[in-house]
Amino acid sequence: MSPRPGALDGIRVLDFSRVFAGPDSTQILGDFGADVIKVEEPTRGDDARYFGATQDELAAFGGISPSFLAFNRNKLSLALDLGCEAGRSVARRIAANVDVVLNNFRPGAMAKWGLGYDDLKALNPRLVYATFYAYGAEGPLADFGANDLALQAHSGLMSITGDADRPPVRCGTAAIDLHASLGLVSAISLALFHRERTGVGQEVDTSLLLSSAHLMNYFYADYWISGNTHGRMGTANHLSVPNQAFPASDGMVIIIAPNDEMWLRCARALDAAALDRPEFLHSSARLSRRHEVVAALSAVTSRLSCAEIVARLGAVKVNVAKVNDIGEAADHPQLAAVGGVVSYERHGKRIKAVGSPFRMAATPGSVRRPAPEIGEHTDEVLAQFGLSEAEIADYRQGGAFGRIAGAPREPS
Amino acid sequence: MSPRPGALDGIRVLDFSRVFAGPDSTQILGDFGADVIKVEEPTRGDDARYFGATQDELAAFGGISPSFLAFNRNKLSLALDLGCEAGRSVARRIAANVDVVLNNFRPGAMAKWGLGYDDLKALNPRLVYATFYAYGAEGPLADFGANDLALQAHSGLMSITGDADRPPVRCGTAAIDLHASLGLVSAISLALFHRERTGVGQEVDTSLLLSSAHLMNYFYADYWISGNTHGRMGTANHLSVPNQAFPASDGMVIIIAPNDEMWLRCARALDAAALDRPEFLHSSARLSRRHEVVAALSAVTSRLSCAEIVARLGAVKVNVAKVNDIGEAADHPQLAAVGGVVSYERHGKRIKAVGSPFRMAATPGSVRRPAPEIGEHTDEVLAQFGLSEAEIADYRQGGAFGRIAGAPREPS
Incomplete structure (x- = not known):
C-alpha cells in the first residue's frame, strides 16, 4: 500500500484486452493509481495465464504463468461471457460508468456486440475508448491476424537482425508488442488530459503495425530519402567501428x-x-x-x-x-536501485516483477494488488457499479458470468 | 496544417535532449499540438544531424541525416551555448515559462548549470521536468554512459537474440532507445494530467535501463519465479511449433x-x-x-x-x-492506409517519414513544421518569451547564442 497519491487516482478502466500489450498497458495505468477491471472469459480467462509454461511449471506456480504474473498486477478480474447477451449487457452497464475502455479484438467485434465506440459514447460521452489492432482498423491487411513475430517479419526488423551469412533471426523479446503497450498508455493519458481540459472523451488506437513502424522509423526514413536498405551485421552496425x-x-x-x-x-x-x-x-x-x-x-x-x-x-x-544472460540482468543491483523491481505476496508466495517503465516523483507507481484469479472480483465489481442482487441473479441465470449447467448456448 | 485541435495545444516544451529517444518523444508531443523548442549547441547542433550518413549522403540531403529528419519535425530550434552563463540564463528564463522541460544529460549536469529541477521548480512550480538517463539517477551504474547497444547487452536481450550455435547478435533497430521515447511521452502526459487536476508539476524520469527491463519483463519474471534463463533459437521460440x-x-x-x-x-x-x-x-x-x-x-x-x-x-x-526487407516494409500500402506515413516540404524537397505511433480520433497528429536548421528560430523564440532587443543583444554579446569571434571562452 502506497501512502502517496497516484496520477490516475479515481480513474476507472474496463479492460477487455488479452495476452501482452493491452494487459501490460493497463498494469501501468494501475501502477499509477487507476482502478483496472480486467474482463475475462469465465472458463479459461486470459490465454496468457498458460503462456510459456509447461504443465509442471504451471502447477508449481499455482496454475498461472510467469507471463501472466508479469502483466496483471493491480487489477480486479471480472468474469464475463461476451458470447451471450447477458454478459454483453453487464459490460455495457459498466462501460457506461468508467473513464477508459480498452480492447484488442479483431476489427468490428466490439461493435457487433454493441460495445463499439459509437454504442458506448452514446451512454458515456466522456469515455476514452482505446483499441489495439494487429495491422489497424482499415487498409488491405485490416482483417489479417498477427502477433509480435509476424510484425518482426512484416516490418523488416527481422531482415536486419542476425549474421550477414545466415538467414534472419528474431529479436529475442516481443519488443513490438510491448512497445505498443506504451503507445496505448501515451494515447490514453493524452486523451485523459484532453478530456480534463475539454470535458469530452474520444477514440484512440494503435496497432502492432504502427508500433513496428515507430521502432523502424529511422530505417524507413533512410530508405525513403536515400534508397538505403540495410542488412544484417551481427552485433555491429554501419555507423562506426568499434x-x-x-x-x-x-x-x-x-x-x-x-x-x-x-x-x-x-x-x-x-x-x-x-x-x-x-x-x-x-x-x-x-x-x-x-x-x-x-x-x-x-x-x-x-x-x-x-x-x-x-x-x-x-x-x-x-x-x-x-x-x-537473463539472470545476470534481472539480478543486477542497478535495476533494483532505480526502483525497477517490485515484489508482493500472492497466495502466501513472494512474487518479484519488473516495476513501471518510468518514474513519477510526486505520484510514484505502487503495487496495491497481486494478479487476480479468473473472476476473483466479479461480485465486488458488480456491487461497485450499483447492480442489485436481483439484477445480478438475473444476469447469472442468463449466463453472464459463465454458462449455467444445462443452459442452452447462444449461437455466436 | 491541420484544422483540428491537438490534445496538447498551448503546451510549451523546452527540449534539451539529443540523439534518438528524447527528440523522438518531443516530436510526438509536437505531432499532437505542443510547441516544442529544441535547444541546440550553436555550432554543431544535435549529433543526430550527422548520424548514419556518409559525407556524400549528407551533402545530398541538404547537410542533415535521415535520422535527424525522422525525429525532429514540428520543432523550433533555439541555438544556445549552455557552456556560458549567458546561455544558461536564457535557458532559465524560458524554462520559467514553459510547461515541460526534457533533458538527457548525465546525472548532475543540469543542476550544475542551475537548470536542475529544484532550480526551475522555484521559478515555475507547475513545471513537468523530465529526464532520460542511461542507467538512472542513482545506484552503482548511475555515472556509467550507455546507448541502445550497451543496454541490449546489459539487459540480456542480446543473449536471447541469434542462432543457438553462434554468438549473440543485436536486435537490428534501436528498440530500447525508441521504447524509452514512449516511456517519456507516457510519463509527461500523465504528469500533465495530474497537473491539470491538482495544479502542481513534478519530476519524472526514465532510462535506457528501465526501458530495457520493460521489454524483458516476462523473461525476468520467468527467471525470478522458475529460474529459467532462455537461450537463442533463431526465429523460433520455446512456446510452440510451428x-x-x-x-x-x-x-x-x-x-x-x-x-x-x-x-x-x-x-x-x-x-x-x-x-x-x-x-x-x-x-x-x-x-x-x-x-x-x-x-x-x-x-x-x-x-x-x-x-x-x-x-x-x-x-x-x-x-x-x-x-x-526495409523497402518492402516501408512501402507496403497498409502503413499508409492507417496514417503511418506523413510527408511534408523542406527547402523545396518532399520528405517522407513515419507518422505518430498511435492515433487520436478527435485530436489527430499533424505535421506543422519541417525539421529545423540549427538555431533557425532563435529570434522568434526569444521574442515569444518576451526578451527585449536590448536584452537579446546583451545575451548575444555574452555568447548565449554561440561564441562571438574574439570573445574569451569560459572554462567549462
Whole structure:
C-alpha cells in the first residue's frame, strides 16, 4: 500500500484486452493509481495465464504463468461471457460508468456486440475508448491476424537482425508488442488530459503495425530519402567501428567508440601498443579497415576478463557493457536501485516483477494488488457499479458470468 | 496544417535532449499540438544531424541525416551555448515559462548549470521536468554512459537474440532507445494530467535501463519465479511449433500455429498429405518432434511462393507474414492506409517519414513544421518569451547564442 497519491487516482478502466500489450498497458495505468477491471472469459480467462509454461511449471506456480504474473498486477478480474447477451449487457452497464475502455479484438467485434465506440459514447460521452489492432482498423491487411513475430517479419526488423551469412533471426523479446503497450498508455493519458481540459472523451488506437513502424522509423526514413536498405551485421552496425560485441576471457562485452577521441581513450586504456596505431586513428579509416580493427581489438579483449574491460573503459567514459544472460540482468543491483523491481505476496508466495517503465516523483507507481484469479472480483465489481442482487441473479441465470449447467448456448 | 485541435495545444516544451529517444518523444508531443523548442549547441547542433550518413549522403540531403529528419519535425530550434552563463540564463528564463522541460544529460549536469529541477521548480512550480538517463539517477551504474547497444547487452536481450550455435547478435533497430521515447511521452502526459487536476508539476524520469527491463519483463519474471534463463533459437521460440520463419520459393515467411486447431488448418491449407499426420496433431507432440515438423513444413513451403503461402494461411486465420526487407516494409500500402506515413516540404524537397505511433480520433497528429536548421528560430523564440532587443543583444554579446569571434571562452 502506497501512502502517496497516484496520477490516475479515481480513474476507472474496463479492460477487455488479452495476452501482452493491452494487459501490460493497463498494469501501468494501475501502477499509477487507476482502478483496472480486467474482463475475462469465465472458463479459461486470459490465454496468457498458460503462456510459456509447461504443465509442471504451471502447477508449481499455482496454475498461472510467469507471463501472466508479469502483466496483471493491480487489477480486479471480472468474469464475463461476451458470447451471450447477458454478459454483453453487464459490460455495457459498466462501460457506461468508467473513464477508459480498452480492447484488442479483431476489427468490428466490439461493435457487433454493441460495445463499439459509437454504442458506448452514446451512454458515456466522456469515455476514452482505446483499441489495439494487429495491422489497424482499415487498409488491405485490416482483417489479417498477427502477433509480435509476424510484425518482426512484416516490418523488416527481422531482415536486419542476425549474421550477414545466415538467414534472419528474431529479436529475442516481443519488443513490438510491448512497445505498443506504451503507445496505448501515451494515447490514453493524452486523451485523459484532453478530456480534463475539454470535458469530452474520444477514440484512440494503435496497432502492432504502427508500433513496428515507430521502432523502424529511422530505417524507413533512410530508405525513403536515400534508397538505403540495410542488412544484417551481427552485433555491429554501419555507423562506426568499434561498435559491437567483443570476446573477453570469460564472456563477451560490447564496446562503442564512435568518435576519434573515444577511440584513442579506448585504445590507450586497453593496450596502447597494440591499438594506438596511426592507421586506426580516424573514424573513416576504422570503417574501411573494419576487419583489421575488430581483429586487433578482439586479440586484446580476449586476454582480459569482462570485469576488467568494463572497469578500464568505464573509467575513461567509453561506452562498454557486459553481455549478460537473463539472470545476470534481472539480478543486477542497478535495476533494483532505480526502483525497477517490485515484489508482493500472492497466495502466501513472494512474487518479484519488473516495476513501471518510468518514474513519477510526486505520484510514484505502487503495487496495491497481486494478479487476480479468473473472476476473483466479479461480485465486488458488480456491487461497485450499483447492480442489485436481483439484477445480478438475473444476469447469472442468463449466463453472464459463465454458462449455467444445462443452459442452452447462444449461437455466436 | 491541420484544422483540428491537438490534445496538447498551448503546451510549451523546452527540449534539451539529443540523439534518438528524447527528440523522438518531443516530436510526438509536437505531432499532437505542443510547441516544442529544441535547444541546440550553436555550432554543431544535435549529433543526430550527422548520424548514419556518409559525407556524400549528407551533402545530398541538404547537410542533415535521415535520422535527424525522422525525429525532429514540428520543432523550433533555439541555438544556445549552455557552456556560458549567458546561455544558461536564457535557458532559465524560458524554462520559467514553459510547461515541460526534457533533458538527457548525465546525472548532475543540469543542476550544475542551475537548470536542475529544484532550480526551475522555484521559478515555475507547475513545471513537468523530465529526464532520460542511461542507467538512472542513482545506484552503482548511475555515472556509467550507455546507448541502445550497451543496454541490449546489459539487459540480456542480446543473449536471447541469434542462432543457438553462434554468438549473440543485436536486435537490428534501436528498440530500447525508441521504447524509452514512449516511456517519456507516457510519463509527461500523465504528469500533465495530474497537473491539470491538482495544479502542481513534478519530476519524472526514465532510462535506457528501465526501458530495457520493460521489454524483458516476462523473461525476468520467468527467471525470478522458475529460474529459467532462455537461450537463442533463431526465429523460433520455446512456446510452440510451428512458430518461426520458413523458406518459400522466393523468400521467407513466418508461420505461427500455436494451438491444435490452427495447426490442422495450416496443415490442410498447405499440403494435407504431407502435414496432416497423427504424430503432429498435438501441440506437445509438435514440441517434442520440433525438427521433424519444421523439416516437413519447410519441404512444403519451399515449393510455394511467399504470396501463395500468405494467401492460403491468411484465408484460414493462421498467423503468417512475409519476411520483408526495409523497402518492402516501408512501402507496403497498409502503413499508409492507417496514417503511418506523413510527408511534408523542406527547402523545396518532399520528405517522407513515419507518422505518430498511435492515433487520436478527435485530436489527430499533424505535421506543422519541417525539421529545423540549427538555431533557425532563435529570434522568434526569444521574442515569444518576451526578451527585449536590448536584452537579446546583451545575451548575444555574452555568447548565449554561440561564441562571438574574439570573445574569451569560459572554462567549462
